[in-house]
Amino acid sequence: MSSLGQVLSAARSEGRAALIGYVPAGFPSAQGAVDAIAAMVGAGVDVVEVGLPYSDPLMDGPTIQQAVEVSLRGGTSTDDVLETVRSVAADGTPALIMSYWNPIARYGPTRFAAALAAAGGAGVITPDLTPDEAAGEGTDWLAVTDAAGLNRVFLVAPSSTQARLRYTAEHCRGFVYAASTMGVTGARSSVGVAAEELVARTRAVTDLPVCVGLGVSTGDQAAQVASFADGVIVGSALVRVLLDAPTPAAGEKAIAALAAELADGVRTASRR
DSSP: OOHHHHHHHHHHHTTSOEEEEEEETTSSOHHHHHHHHHHHHHTTOOEEEEEOOOSOOTTOOHHHHHHHHHHHHTTOOHHHHHHHHHHHHHTTOOEEEEOOHHHHHHHOHHHHHHHHHHTTOOEEEOTTOOHHHHTSTTTOHHHHHHHHTOEEEOEEOTTOOHHHHHHHHHTOSSOEEEESSSSOOOOOSOOOHHHHHHHHHHHTTOOSOEEEESSOOSHHHHHHHHTTOSEEEEOHHHHHHHHHOSSHHHHHHHHHHHHHHHHHHHHHOOOO
16 A cells, blocks of 8 residues: 555545645745744645646636746756655655646656656656546556656536546545535635545445645645545645745744644544
């Protein structure tokens, strides 16, 4: 079982959901990202998503776009992202790269997968790549990730048909990413019923953990999602506190405080 599988299994055995936190590599700086991730892991984040900055982030809302712009202006490269993963994994925390497909294609899928595995990475989340495309001619992402021993995570959405849910889940490794809403990323004031319905529909076709992302920003919301999902994914809210912080040190304190609130929500939720 991979490090990701071990953490998700351990959380399930404790009767709770896992907390998954996202930070883009290179934001607010290369070391700043590593320090911010360490702060949120120390406060209770179980799994880390390291964002690979990209100039055309189709699914990202304004908060993550702003952070990614800072990272790109700082010259963050794919190799820098891999080094961030190495730093996270060295402490035993499962780290996945969240990336659009184009940077992986440009780097070379086989080379990318091998480098990520060598860095101790647990897997890759590709929000704009479907399993059909992943198995397409010239890509062979399914075989590449299998050969490298990486978890690959695809997304499902409220609009997905039951057949589509089954097909996507069959090609996932580690967990299935359930996008709770249709639209771009960003913290929201409430978590709609679509997320719980999507988790139930996905569980009907797979035994893999189902983790919910897009919109969670408070401990109460984390508890709500943790009551029906296997994992709670938080990105924009964590990035927001880093953006608002006057100094990197203040950002570390702020992200640790929010992570602790989210972790408390996840760990005290009543499971359904």
